Amino acid sequence: NAGVMQNPRHLVRRRGQEARLRCSPMKGHSHVYWYRQLPEEGLKFMVYLQKENIIDESGMPKERFSAEFPKEGPSILRIQQVVRGDSAAYFCASSQAVDTGELFFGEGSRLTVL
């Protein structure tokens, strides 16, 4: 079992460009969560998705950020027109069910905006 796979691990973008972060959940997991982590800070929930559905996006900024989890393929977190404040580590996690239980995290994607 390969675990949660995220790519790219590191991404550098200039202000105004787009960033696309991908997450493949663990095999058999249909629940995906995206978190943002600023340096020296905790995890901030962004969005929760099931296959083809956004269930809760209350933690995601309404502008420039979007997420999807298509029927086939990885979940994608998309940040348009990036700004310096978007620089952070973005972690994806997956679980087998939405009930409380272990979240399996990926290694994260570290976005740097120049």
Next chain:
Amino acid sequence: GENVEQHPSTLSVQEGDSAVIKCTYSDSASNYFPWYKQELGKRPQLIIDIRSNVGEKKDQRIAVTLNKTAKHFSLHITETQPEDSAVYFCAASMWSNYQLIWGAGTKLIIKP
């Protein structure tokens, strides 16, 4: 809504000593309390969790205690080792993973 406070933000202990990290939560309906460990530059990983129907849970050198009346729970690490150095996060939730509210983290430093 739920709020989780975690203390201390940094904890430095001598190798071999014990470490205790405390979290308080505000919503008495919360019933699931996990602890995650994040080593530098790595992914967070679950190390132990507890549900509100028990007061304590142990796994080798790690234990978690829960006081529902006072609404706080604590992580205890005994006989600390260098590999325990990491950031530890507590969290609380009522019924779902996506409703987990996270503490700000405690950086644990083990001094040789």
